[in-house]
Amino acid sequence: MRLSTILLVYIAILIIGYFAGRQKAIAYSHALDAGRTMHSLPMYHGYYVLMWGAIPAIIAILGYFFMGDGLVLDRVIAGLPDEVRSLPESRLNLVLNDIRVVAAGAETSGESEAYIQSAADSLNAGREFLSLLLGLAVVALSSTGCYLAWRNLSGDFRARNRVESAIQVLLVMAASIAVLTTIGIVFSVLFESIRFFQKVPLFDFLFGLNWSPQTAIRSDQVGSSGSFGAVPLFLGTLMISGIAMIIALPIGLMVAIYLSEYTTARVRGVVKPLLEVLAGIPTVVYxxxxxxxxxxxxxxxGLSAGLQISSESALGAGLVMGIMILPFVSSISDDVINSVPQSMRDGSLGLGATRSETIRRVVLPAALPGIVGGFLLAASRAIGETMIVVMAAGLAAKMTINPLEAVTTVTVQIVTLLVGDQEFDSPKTLAAFGLGLTLFIVTLILNIIALHVVRKYREQYD
Amino acid sequence: MSEESPSNSALRSSVETRKRVEASLGARYRRENRFRFFGLLAVLVSVSFVAFFFVSIISQGYTAFTQTYIQVDVYFDPDVVSPDGSRAPDVLSQVNYSRLIKDGLGSMFPEVSGRKPKQLLNRLVSNGAIYELRDRVMAEPDIIGSRESLWFLADDEIDAWFKQYSRGDDADGAARLGDAQIGWLRQLVAQGRLEQRFNTVFFTSGDSRDPEMAGIWAAAKGSFFMLVVCMSIAFPLGVAASIYLEEFAPRNRWVDLIEVNINNLAAVPSIVFGLLGLAVFINFLSLPRSAPLVGGLVLALMTLPTIIIASRSAITAVPPSIREAALGIGASPVQAVVHHVLPLAMPGMLTGAILGIARALGETAPLLMIGMVAFIVEAPQTPLDPSSALPVQIYLWADSPERAFAERTAAAIMVLLAFLLVMNATAVWLRSKYERRW
Amino acid sequence: MLKPMDTQYGFIGNRSHDPYVAGRDTLSKEEQDGECIFETVGEVTSPDPIISVRNCNVFYGDNQAINNVTLDVGRNEVISLIGPSGCGKSTFIRCLNRMNDTIEGARVEGDIRLDGEPIYAKEVDPVLLRARVGMVFQKPNPFPKSVYENVAYGARIHGLARSRAELDEIVFSSLERAGLYAEVKSRMDEPGTSLSGGQQQRLCIARTIAVNPEVILMDEPCSALDPIATAKIEDLIEELRQNFSIAIVTHSMQQAARVSQRTAYFHMGQLVEVGATDTVFTNPIHRLTEDYVTGRIG
Structure with missing residues (x-):
């Protein structure tokens, strides 16, 4: 049974349920004595019925959607020949991919083995069976739900309150997604990271000076585990984001000062949108x-100046990253400078200070916490930025502080380790999660401090 | 007057004060002007960044919107197309159509002989020409045996040469072509057999190894599916979450935790969301790799905080008096929100949502994590088919060595930026149309 | 010096609105809304003016906030400016040290002189002018610096002190004269914002007198303070009069009566009446002034 058919049937049952509930309530209201009214409008009785029809079935549908294929695959794997089942996980995944492709009806390269064809058949059969099951379950659950709720209705049934509390529950669940996402992030990087740190000691990872995961060419090679000292990556990340900050901070801050303290509304109206354009450009374009x-x-x-500048130099990537975070820095600084009360500027100007004296000696000190918070947010952005460095920075981990050389960063390594054919369980793949965890923790700390500082600052002048 | 001030010191005389202030003025105004100059300089530098950026992208990319076509006299030789006279589709689809083009070019340049020069000659025409011929023959089999002058896509190197040549630049020096090829090209130009046309291929086809046949359609469709998935999840959830947080949430630890989480998630690097997608959606829930569905889910989680933050400020902008008025005439809190607050806050929420998708559209790093870097020729039919995305296509092309991909990358960027511009303009329009001051 | 006030600043408005109308039963709607032009009644001039304003008009964009005001501030005199909200009294005193220059779109016309020199002339430097005409604002606005640095700020930027000792002298004597020294002498390094509201406002006054101005403008200096703090500031104003000329905008008629020698009543951007404070409060000439001081409007 196709999923779209199931959904159509489901929706039809719900609509019928809604009208049945509403009709019943209208019947009750006609039976009431003059002058008395029902607690809830008939519409809410309809929603109440609909709600009970909808919820149990939607759970079944979601469950099918997220777990169904996995269940079928498990059965298919169980049906595979033993020698295939005992393959290492990475090879098995390739086989499963082949099976999926064959099952989807793609033209095979002709040489697919028999067991793949039969597994594909059983995959299709399993899927067919499961969707049939789902169809039956959805019809049964939604119509039973609707019927039970419908039977429950009566003249003074408080349908509105029920519906509204259900809505509230939905709202709480929606709001909690944010927490779930964070938990999801933490667990998804944490589990793999733990496995990584079982193979590579944490100390070696954090303080090792040599990063060469690519040595693991064949798993049976001697010394194939590679070395995973991440210091060169941290250094490269710091260097590129440092260059970016050196460019973005002064320019961004001066732009914000100039726009908010010196220009007319008309110039602001032109320059600000231009900078917003810069802020809206995707990082892949940068x-x-x-x-x-x-x-x-x-x-x-560099050639004309007699310097050897690598075509993947830290300077180039940092420069462009600086342009990328410049509008971010200037808009945060602008916000912060504007929230310094005008009375403070007046106080200084009233004493005969020039504008620049007022800005440097009164406005900036007053805005300092907010600006620092904004800078931390910008730094966290620079550290976590991926596409610019993937495209413009190098791949080789080098311990250098020369910005004209190519360096690599944490995010570049995550991408290189995970893009392409992955073998799970190899330290090489797991290392990406270790790096991801480090990146997440560092940016999280920066963000928490920054958000805290900015919030405290806002409260001060509110 | 002030001469009789209590401290009696020279400092307190207004004449002395005035003298000292006047003495300080010169240096202070120089500092003032210097500071102001630095401010202006910063503004000019950033504006010139913007200008330089757009000029460089557009100057690199605008040429990709035209494509060179080459006219070849093709004889649909029955001996080649249907040696046995059969016109069944499965026969016609297997024919070696490159022979027709070879023969056509050969008849146009009869002086060319030898294996190597002939190969070079054949390379004037794109590899895609044989599919055009096949489709043509299969559509009208009656054409077999006749002679026709047909326009084919030119090879990317020819395209580059011709574009420079028609601009009047030194095309020969820049082109990676031999003297013989350039000679043929000049003949073709003289015969009017080279022509630039609007590059429809770029907008209608998928990725290809041959630059002249590569297009953004498949990637754009993948992006479209992703944005649909992303919005249909993130917008309702974001609106619901913001309603809860602004209208119903009690002040307790759980709500505080939610708020802290939302603000932090808005600043988590996008690549970390990619890791989440890889670990949860692909490895744990075993959803298909490279599918727009998974991309959309990841982007939804990413844009959710942005949408929540925007929606919350849209709700706070609705004055409490509206709510109080509704509650005052006996509406339930849910009714007050649904009937009064929500409609008033909706434009603001939509604006936030549009800005959210605009950001999602340009997002690349998380898509690399979930395997959307594959070489995709066919446009996806459903959100479950393997697919690429517009920004990923840009990333892939930017990496390609062929020169012709560079201009296509820049052109794809122009298309992407145009989409973003339209979205942002819509958001600005919405905001200005429905913005209310209370 | 300027000539004494003569007839050129005389009657401008519509004659049908007789100005000498105290005791007249009704005001026309135009008069109440300020839509007609009043002649200022009473003594607009001062025998020894430090600031003299002639025909001042102020516009914010297309809005006229001050309409043809002529007024003197006398040497060592406290003049209070009263009137209902939005009558232009704050705008007016901000003209006297060119603080309106800092507002985008504000335009000031007319002849305003400090000690006989026109302050809106091209060659006049607003920085120097503001050093000579200090200002204290409605809300206490200490800078985010220590108590000491707050008071030293003006002296530092203007280069008034040539040594640390001179700076100390300026800071301590200004605090002393603002009646704050005893309260803060042990708290010199604490932030200015840690003081109480009244102390903060006296700190702002100390900050202003540290620059040794000739005139101090005060824009409702007590509106954010409690009665006790207000009383202290009022005492301070009385003392400061020995050395400075003061123009104070106030919302409270009682305060005007307590601290000032002359009072000017503003209505809808126009100056209606000026005179000795007790005359204005006990025997106002203009009907609008009477309505305001007796509490019928405002």
Whole structure:
């Protein structure tokens, strides 16, 4: 049975339920004595019935959606020949992929083995069976739910209160998704990271100076485990985001000051949207810009100045990243500077201070906590930025502090380790999760501090 | 007057004060002007960043919107197309159509001989030409045996040469073509057999190894599916969450935790969301890799905090008096929200949602994590089919060595930026149309 | 010096609105709304003016906030400016040290002189002007610095002190004269915001007199303070009069009566009546002034 058919039937049952409930309530209201009214409008009785029809079945549908294929696959795997089942997980995944492709009816390359064909057949059969089951379950659950709720209705049934509390529960669940997401992030990186740290000691990871995960070419090679000292990555990340901050902070801050303290509304009205355009440009575009425009420019410039600038230099990536976070810095600074009360500026100007004296000696000190908070947020952005460095920074981990050389970053390594064919369980793949965990923790700390500082600052002047 | 001030010191005389203030003025105004100059400089620098950025993208990309076509006289030779006279589709689909093009080019340049020069000659025409021929023959089999002048896509190197040539630039020096090829091209130009046309292929086809046949359609469709999934999840959830937090939430630890989480998630690097998608949706729930569905789910989780934050400020902008008026005439809190607050806050929420999808549309890093980096030729039919996305296509092309992909990358960027511009303009329009001051 | 006030600043408005109408039973609607032009009644001039304003008009964009005001501030005199909200009294005193320059779209017309020099002339430097005409604001606005640095700020930016000792002298004597020294002498390094509201306002006054201005403008300095703190500030104003000329905008008629020698009543951007404080309160000439001081409007 197709999923769309099931959904149509489901919706039809719910609509019938709604009208049945409403009709019943209308009948009750006609039976009432003049002058008395029902507690809830008939519409709410309808919603009440609909609600009871909808909820149990939606759980079944979601369960099917997220778990169904997994269940069927388990059965298919159980039906595979023993020698296939005992393959290592990575090879098994390849086989399963083949089975999926065959099951989807794709043209096979002709040489697919018999067991794959039969497994594909059983996969299709399992899917068919499961969707049939789902169809029956949905019809049964929704019509039973509707019927029970419908039977429950009476003249003074408080349908509205029931419906409204159900709505509230839904709202709480929606709001809790944010917490679930965080938990999901923590667990998804934590589990794999723990497995990684069982293979590579935490100390070696955090303080090792040599990063070369790519040495693991074949699992039976001697010394194939690679080395996972992440210090060169941290150094590269710090260098590139440092260059970005050195560019973005002064320019962004000065732009914010100039726009909020010196210009007329008309100039602001032109420049601010322009900067917002810069803020809205996707990072992959910045990456292209860095790799194909800025890097060659820098290299040519270096050649003419007698400098050896690598075409994947930290300078190029940092420069473009600086342009990327510039509007972010200037808009946060602008916010913060504008929330310094005008009375403070008046006090200083009233004493005969010039504008720049007022800004440097009164406005900026007053805005300092907010600006620092904004800078921390910008730093967290720079550290977590991926596409610019993937496209414009290098791959080789080098211990260097020369910005003209190519360096690599945490995010670049995560992408390189996880894109392409993955073998799970190899330290190489797990290392990406270890790096992800580090990245998450560092940015989380920066964000928490920054948000706290900014909030305290706002409260001060509210 | 102030001469009789109590401290009696010279400091307290207004004449002395005035003298000292005047003495300080010169240096202070120089500092003032310097500071102001730095401010102006910063603004000019950032505006010139914007200008440089757009000029460089557009100047690299605008050429990709035209494509060179080459006219070849094709003889639909029955001996080649249907040696046995059969016109059954499965026969016609297996024919070696490249022979027709070879023969056509050969008849146009009869002086070319030898294996190597002939190969070079054949390379003037794109590899895609044989599929065009096949489709043509299969659509009208009666054409077999006749002679026709047909326009085919030119190879990417020819395309590059011709674009420079028609601009009047030094095309020969820049092109990676031999003298022989350039000679043929000049002949073709003289015969009017080279022509630039609007590049429809770029907008209608999927990825390809040959730049002249590569297009953004498949990627754009993948992006579209993702945004549909993303919005249909993130918008209702975001609105519901913001209603709860603004209208019903008690002040307790759970709610505080939710708030802290939302603010933090808004600043979590996008690649971490990619790791979440990989671990939860693909490895744990075994949803298909490279599917727009998974991409949409990940992007939904990513945009959710943005939408919640925007929706909350839209709700706070509705004055409490509206709520009180509704409650005052006996509406339940849910009714007050659904009937009064929500309609008033909706434009603000939509604005936030549009800005949210605009961000999601350009997001690349999490998609790499969930395997949307595959080489996709066919546009996906459903959100479950393997697919690419517009920004991922840009990433893939930017990595390709062929020169012709560079201009297509820039062109794809222009298309992406155009979408973003439209979205942002819509958001601005919505905001200005429905913005109310209370 | 300026010539004494003569007839050129005389009657401008519609004659049908007789100004000498105290005791007249009704005011026309135009008069109440300020839609007609009043002649200012009473003594607009001062025998020894430090600031003299002639025909001042202030516009915010297209809105006229001050309409043809002529008024003197006398040397070592406290003049209070009263009137209902939005009557333009704050706007008016902000003209006297060019604080309106800082507001986008504000335009000031007319002849305003400090000690005979026109302050809106091109060659006049607003920085120097504001050093000579200090201002205290409605809400206490200490800078986010220590008590000491708050008072030292003006002296530092203007380069008034040539040594640390001179700076100390300026800070301590200003605090002393603001009646704050005894209260804060052990708290010099604490932030200015840690003081109480009344202390903060006296700190702002100390900050202003540290620059040794000739005139101090006060814009409702007590509106955010409790009665006890207000009383202290009022005492301080009385003392400061020995050395400074003060123009104070106030919302409270009682305060005007307590601290000032002259009072000016503003109505809808126009100056209606000026005179000795006791005359204005006990025997006002203009009907609008009478209505305001007796509490019928405002």
């Amino acid at each position: 990456g292209y810009f860095a790799a194909l425009t800025v890097a060659p420019l820098l290299r040519d410039f």
